[in-house]
Amino acid sequence: xxxxxxxxxxxxxxxxxxxxxxxxxxxxxxxxxxxxxxxxxxxxxxxxxxxxxxxxxxxxxxxxxxxxxxxxxxxxxxxxxxxxxxxxxxxxxxxxxxxxxxxxxxxxxxxxxxxxxxxxxxxxxxxxxxxxxxxxxxxxxxxxxxxxxxxxxxxxxxxxxxxxxxxxxxxxxxxxxxxxxxxxxxxxxxxxxxxxxxxxxxxxxxxxxxxxxxxxxxxxxxxxxxxxxxxxxxxxxxxxxxxxxxxxxxxxxxxxxxxxxxxxxxxxxxxxxxxxxxxxxxxxxxxxxxxxxxxxxxxxx
Amino acid sequence: xxxxxxxxxxxxxxxxxxxxxxxxxxxxxxxxxxxxxxxxxxxxxxxxxxxxxxxxxxxxxxxxxxxxxxxxxxxxxxxxxxxxxxxxxxxxxxxxxxxxxxxxxxxxxxxxxxxxxxxxxxxxxxxxxxxxxxxxxxxxxxxxxxxxxxxxxxxxxxxxxxxxxxxxxxxxxxxxxxxxxxxxxxxxxxxxxxxxxxxxxxxxxxxxxxxxxxxxxxxxxxxxxxxxxxxxxxxxxxxxxxxxxxxxxxxxxxxxxxxxxxxxxxxxxxxxxxxxxxxxxxxxxxxxxxxxxxxxxxxxxxxxxxxxxxxxxxxxxxxxx
Numbered sequence: 001x002x003x004x005x006x007x008x009x010x011x012x013x014x015x016x017x018x019x020x021x022x023x024x025x026x027x028x029x030x031x032x033x034x035x036x037x038x039x040x041x042x043x044x045x046x047x048x049x050x051x052x053x054x055x056x057x058x059x060x061x062x063x064x065x066x067x068x069x070x071x072x073x074x075x076x077x078x079x080x081x082x083x084x085x086x087x088x089x090x091x092x093x094x095x096x097x098x099x100x101x102x103x104x105x106x107x108x109x110x111x112x113x114x115x116x117x118x119x120x121x122x123x124x125x126x127x128x129x130x131x132x133x134x135x136x137x138x139x140x141x142x143x144x145x146x147x148x149x150x151x152x153x154x155x156x157x158x159x160x161x162x163x164x165x166x167x168x169x170x171x172x173x174x175x176x177x178x179x180x181x182x183x184x185x186x187x188x189x190x191x192x193x194x195x196x197x198x199x200x201x202x203x204x205x206x207x208x209x210x211x212x213x214x215x216x217x218x219x220x221x222x223x224x225x226x227x228x229x230x231x232x233x234x235x236x237x238x239x240x241x242x243x244x245x246x247x248x249x250x251x252x253x254x255x256x257x258x259x260x261x262x263x264x265x266x267x268x269x270x271x272x273x274x275x276x277x278x279x280x281x282x283x284x285x286x287x288x289x290x291x292x293x294x295x296x297x298x299x300x301x
Numbered sequence: 302x303x304x305x306x307x308x309x310x311x312x313x314x315x316x317x318x319x320x321x322x323x324x325x326x327x328x329x330x331x332x333x334x335x336x337x338x339x340x341x342x343x344x345x346x347x348x349x350x351x352x353x354x355x356x357x358x359x360x361x362x363x364x365x366x367x368x369x370x371x372x373x374x375x376x377x378x379x380x381x382x383x384x385x386x387x388x389x390x391x392x393x394x395x396x397x398x399x400x401x402x403x404x405x406x407x408x409x410x411x412x413x414x415x416x417x418x419x420x421x422x423x424x425x426x427x428x429x430x431x432x433x434x435x436x437x438x439x440x441x442x443x444x445x446x447x448x449x450x451x452x453x454x455x456x457x458x459x460x461x462x463x464x465x466x467x468x469x470x471x472x473x474x475x476x477x478x479x480x481x482x483x484x485x486x487x488x489x490x491x492x493x494x495x496x497x498x499x500x501x502x503x504x505x506x507x508x509x510x511x512x513x514x515x516x517x518x519x520x521x522x523x524x525x526x527x528x529x530x531x532x533x534x535x536x537x538x539x540x541x542x543x544x545x546x547x548x549x550x551x552x553x554x555x556x557x558x559x560x561x562x563x564x565x566x567x568x569x570x571x572x573x574x575x576x577x578x579x580x581x582x583x584x585x586x587x588x589x590x591x592x593x594x595x596x597x598x599x600x601x602x603x604x605x606x607x608x609x610x611x612x613x614x615x616x617x618x619x620x621x622x
Contacts, residue, residue: 035416091597098604100415101362105557108550109596116590233423233546240420275431278424285417286409 015258016157021235024205030245037107040232041114046210080210081203243291343470351524357562360497365422369522371544373529399526446540560606
């Protein structure tokens with residue numbers, strides 16, 4: 001039972017992080033049908049920007065932990081959104097009318113670019129978030145001490161998810177995003193500025209990815225310039241598992257993947273942990289070829 | 302085109318001259334490390350040509366080609382180091398193993414739509430890599446891989462030095478191009494192009510799309526297996542790190558950048574994607590950053606690839622009177 005609680009909370013925290021990154025993939029895919037391979041690297045960028053604001057700028061000493069974290073989150077989300085916007089303008093907008101595969105290669109090139117730019121700016125060695133920033137608090141669940149950070153990570157991701165869901169379903173901009181996802185041409189005819197929709201989507205996604213980057217830094221302490229590759233791949237897997245283009249699907253896929261990994265590593269084998277996610281993916285796609293919660297969009301003929 | 306054997310035009314003659322010149326390079330005193338680079342380009346070219354059947358001809362988003370490459374390389378390495386087979390004898394087995402593996406893993410996923418297939422093939426290459434590292438059957442040597450793989454011996458001649466390998470690898474690439482060219486223009490190749498352009502229409506006129514797609518996968522995989530044999534005996538050491546998701550991405554980029562479906566383009570893509578980071582070596586640590594930027598720029602200026610495939614037209618069959 002002790003072990004079970006630990007793995008459950010761990011899985012939910014990791015799953016929440018996957019879900020946050022997955023949202024960026026799924027929103028961009030929903031509107032543009034583009035796999036943004038550089039998204040994982042924007043997540044890394046977020047983690048490094050968080051590192052700079054917390055360590056190099058020493059915000060915590062000047063403002064106190066709470067205000068420092070709040071400012072750090074705002075700063076990182078803003079800058080990540082800006083980076084996402086620049087990425088879209090530079091690497092994707094010129095290719096909007098070309099084939100989908102050219103955009104994929106452009107995305108891969110952008111990913112290489114961002115990853116190596118991070119390496120040049122911050123160095124190739126691992127960087128450590130300040131260990132004494134958050135007191136090592138634990139919460140007791142069923143008599144088990146669980147690190148508070150896990151619950152915070154899970155709660156924040158859940159909160160963001162609900163907020164995004166409301167934004168997509170209850171606001172004018174959200175309605176425009178949904179319309180553009182269903183049929184760009186028709187959306188344009190209805191007076192929706194699809195360019196603006198794309199720009200907004202490319203800012204929200206990276207902002208959430210940057211937030212996920214800070215959370216990884218805070219919960220694991222160490223960040224690395226290549227970490228976006230694996231996190232990005234896992235998050236993309238989560239998005240596909242849930243049914244790409246679908247926001248609750250990304251949440252579901254992320255949490256499922258986090259739990260499968262945590263319990264798989266604990267009860268099956270740590271060495272096979274990374275393979276397990278893909279086994280689950282293949283099994284689910286063989287049975288449900290468009291994921292768990294597919295968007296109901298008619299196949300274009 | 303007139304006649305069955307038209308006279309070669311100036312374009313063709315130029316290409317042929319370029320090819321002959323290229324094959325003379327090692328004889329003209331090119332330093333061994335440069336020949337080594339050309340050998341690497343050649344291996345990537347063979348792999349990319351085989352991926353081109355799946356991705357370029359049949360239009361299936363396959364980003365896990367390194368998995369088939371790995372199966373071939375490990376088949377050769379195990380048969381050679383454990384069972385003592387000669388490298389040449391392992392070649393057909395490596396191809397068959399990779400083909401069989403492809404048939405097994407591709408059959409259940411062949412119906413998946415574009416991007417779903419893309420991620421699943423990434424998943425397969427990762428599972429294969431982790432399998433090789435964890436080594437559950439004690440054959441693959443774990444994370445360190447296998448060492449002391451023999452050199453190939455052809456008709457009593459032992460191939461050891463980079464220039465020897467140059468002719469082996471590029472000779473193989475030339476044969477592959479010829480065979481794939483023939484395949485492209487066959488009934489099979491036309492069926493694949495039909496599937497790429499419009500799967501539903503192909504299905505509608507009676508093309509067994511699932512079977513053709515699977516065959517494309519198997520053919521591409523067999524060839525990747527052959528490339529694995531060449532690679533294993535060239536490097537003499539193989540380890541799971543050489544068959545990562547990233548290698549698959551490199552192959553994918555070669556095909557798309559060159560001009561998916563066009564062999565000339567795929568060859569040019571191999572030179573660019575493998576060679577450009579070498580050209581950028583003077584930029585030191587920032588070379589990969591510039592390489593990434595170059596990829597984006599090339600796609601923006603040539604979205605169809607360097608050499609987009611020409612639309613092929615066919616004369617209608619003569620009417621029966």
